[in-house]
Amino acid sequence: MPTIAYLGPENTNTHAAALATFGRQSRYAHAATVDDVFHLVERRLADYGVVPVENSLEGTVTHTLDRFIDFIDTPVRIHGEIEHRIQHYLILAGRVKPAAVRLVFSHPQALAQCRPWLAQYLSHAAPRETNSTADAVRYVLQNTRMRAAIGRQELAAQWGLKAISIPLQRENKTRFLILGLGEPQHRRRSKTSLLFALKDKPGALHDALVPFKQHGINLTKIESRPSKRKAWEYLFFIDVEGHQSDPRVKKALAALARSTSLLRVLGSYPISK
Amino acid sequence: MPTIAYLGPENTNTHAAALATFGRQSRYAHAATVDDVFHLVERRLADYGVVPVENSLEGTVTHTLDRFIDFIDTPVRIHGEIEHRIQHYLILAGRVKPAAVRLVFSHPQALAQCRPWLAQYLSHAAPRETNSTADAVRYVLQNTRMRAAIGRQELAAQWGLKAISIPLQRENKTRFLILGLGEPQHRRRSKTSLLFALKDKPGALHDALVPFKQHGINLTKIESRPSKRKAWEYLFFIDVEGHQSDPRVKKALAALARSTSLLRVLGSYPISK
Numbered sequence: 114m115p116t117i118a119y120l121g122p123e124n125t126n127t128h129a130a131a132l133a134t135f136g137r138q139s140r141y142a143h144a145a146t147v148d149d150v151f152h153l154v155e156r157r158l159a160d161y162g163v164v165p166v167e168n169s170l171e172g173t174v175t176h177t178l179d180r181f182i183d184f185i186d187t188p189v190r191i192h193g194e195i196e197h198r199i200q201h202y203l204i205l206a207g208r209v210k211p212a213a214v215r216l217v218f219s220h221p222q223a224l225a226q227c228r229p230w231l232a233q234y235l236s237h238a239a240p241r242e243t244n245s246t247a248d249a250v251r252y253v254l255q256n257t258r259m260r261a262a263i264g265r266q267e268l269a270a271q272w273g274l275k276a277i278s279i280p281l282q283r284e285n286k287t288r289f290l291i292l293g294l295g296e297p298q299h300r301r302r303s304k305t306s307l308l309f310a311l312k313d314k315p316g317a318l319h320d321a322l323v324p325f326k327q328h329g330i331n332l333t334k335i336e337s338r339p340s341k342r343k344a345w346e347y348l349f350f351i352d353v354e355g356h357q358s359d360p361r362v363k364k365a366l367a368a369l370a371r372s373t374s375l376l377r378v379l380g381s382y383p384i385s386k
Numbered sequence: 387m388p389t390i391a392y393l394g395p396e397n398t399n400t401h402a403a404a405l406a407t408f409g410r411q412s413r414y415a416h417a418a419t420v421d422d423v424f425h426l427v428e429r430r431l432a433d434y435g436v437v438p439v440e441n442s443l444e445g446t447v448t449h450t451l452d453r454f455i456d457f458i459d460t461p462v463r464i465h466g467e468i469e470h471r472i473q474h475y476l477i478l479a480g481r482v483k484p485a486a487v488r489l490v491f492s493h494p495q496a497l498a499q500c501r502p503w504l505a506q507y508l509s510h511a512a513p514r515e516t517n518s519t520a521d522a523v524r525y526v527l528q529n530t531r532m533r534a535a536i537g538r539q540e541l542a543a544q545w546g547l548k549a550i551s552i553p554l555q556r557e558n559k560t561r562f563l564i565l566g567l568g569e570p571q572h573r574r575r576s577k578t579s580l581l582f583a584l585k586d587k588p589g590a591l592h593d594a595l596v597p598f599k600q601h602g603i604n605l606t607k608i609e610s611r612p613s614k615r616k617a618w619e620y621l622f623f624i625d626v627e628g629h630q631s632d633p634r635v636k637k638a639l640a641a642l643a644r645s646t647s648l649l650r651v652l653g654s655y656p657i658s659k
Contacts, residue, residue, distance in 0.1 A: 160497070169617035172448055242515055286617045318608060322592040331588045333618070337608055344559045345443035352534040 118159035274358030391432035464653030597641035
């Protein structure tokens with residue numbers, strides 16, 4: 114039975130994504146920060162870690178990418194990804210009407226995603242940011258008469274509160290990474306995640322992408338992040354289709370190594386969809 | 387005398403960047419959100435707007451870029467950029483020792499940037515996120531015995547508090563955009579900011595960068611953001627050197643228009659450094 118570390122607390126979306134993938138039979142350890150999840154995997158206190166990496170509306174979870182930059186030699190590799198549909202609920206005490214709510218607590222991403230709905234139906238309530246959706250519910254429990262939270266239905270059930278479904282106009286999905294040590298074994302359709310730094314010369318990004326074009330390898334994602342060493346110097350995260358052991362990908366990676374000043378293969382793993 | 391709208395409240399870093407650029411003679415209007423700054427410029431209630439767009443440690447201010455996506459036909463153009471060095475101060479009442487502090491309030495970016503210093507010297511205090519550094523000081527004023535804020539020296543002076551300089555290990559600069567209507571007139575060394583969507587085919591990003599490579603135009607920044615229409619579909623923001631009226635840039639933009647499904651020139655403006 115593997116032990117799964119995830120960005121907690123319990124009943125958050127990360128917990129739900131981990132449960133959907135590893136099942137109720139696994140052991141779970143919730144961590145307070147993304148950094149803690151990495152640590153638990155690095156120290157072999159957990160077999161796998163689950164952390165959010167990207168939301169379809171809000172974009173990249175920068176903490177997660179930056180952990181690969183801040184600890185550039187981490188042995189942690191990406192073993193998989195989980196795509197999880199996000200459904201938000203307004204959570205409040207059973208006898209309280211939404212019109213009575215004065216403060217709405219939630220994680221900043223959840224508040225941002227529900228902003229149009231809140232503006233329409235709960236404009237009399239002020240938003241309050243919390244570290245997690247689970248923390249948000251704790252604030253509600255302190256004063257159930259005038260407070261509500263936004264979070265998963267399970268959170269409402271956990272504390273005997275009611276949950277009102279919040280319809281969203283746009284597709285809301287979060288992508289999570291499965292972290293582990295070593296290289297995962299699998300044969301399914303793969304993607305490979307890379308981290309690299311460009312050489313300081315004009316056209317460097319173009320040159321870095323040429324090998325993928327030449328070998329017909331599709332790029333599914335590119336993200337730049339500050340190097341933190343020097344202002345306006347960037348590192349790049351890219352996802353490409355294929356496994357690092359595929360001959361075509363191997364050739365492209367060899368060419369990429371020549372046109373970059375730093376290159377890390379963060380992992381090859383099955384595409385989620 | 388122009389009117390300058392900026393992301394407020396007063397004495398924040400955005401205010402300081404605006405003052406350093408437009409001087410004490412201009413009139414200033416502080417806005418509560420990035421969206422409000424855009425609105426004031428769009429309705430001609432302000433001649434210029436100043437909003438943060440990027441920090442050298444924390445990366446892009448996604449709200450600012452996303453405003454260009456959410457209102458794709460805004461008449462607002464980028465008229466300039468301001469690079470501003472950030473110096474944080476621990477702000478607390480004159481008679482209070484840092485050892486007595488239990489809660490440290492500040493904007494999430496300021497807290498993130500000071501995290502190593504806080505861990506070393508103020509590990510007994512818990513961080514609390516606020517909407518701005520100015521709001522953080524208001525929380526301190528509610529209980530000066532055990533609370534501190536992180537912000538600019540001017541904020542401490544404004545409320546008669548003391549300010550202790552926080553040394554940072556890494557270069558901390560924020561880049562702000564100057565927003566306006568119409569095209570700015572200038573002759574200095576320029577950069578041009580672009581927003582585009584790729585056609586859905588392999589190698590599309592590579593193909594979009596080819597014209598810049600071919601015409602010897604340097605790319606200084608690339609950033610991808612969710613399209614918000616479809617999960618895992620992206621829009622790209624790039625900055626290139628040169629003015630949109632330069633013959634080379636003109637040719638590259640014409641080629642880019644053919645290889646993209648959407649293209650907006652957000653502005654050509656003088657490079658700050």
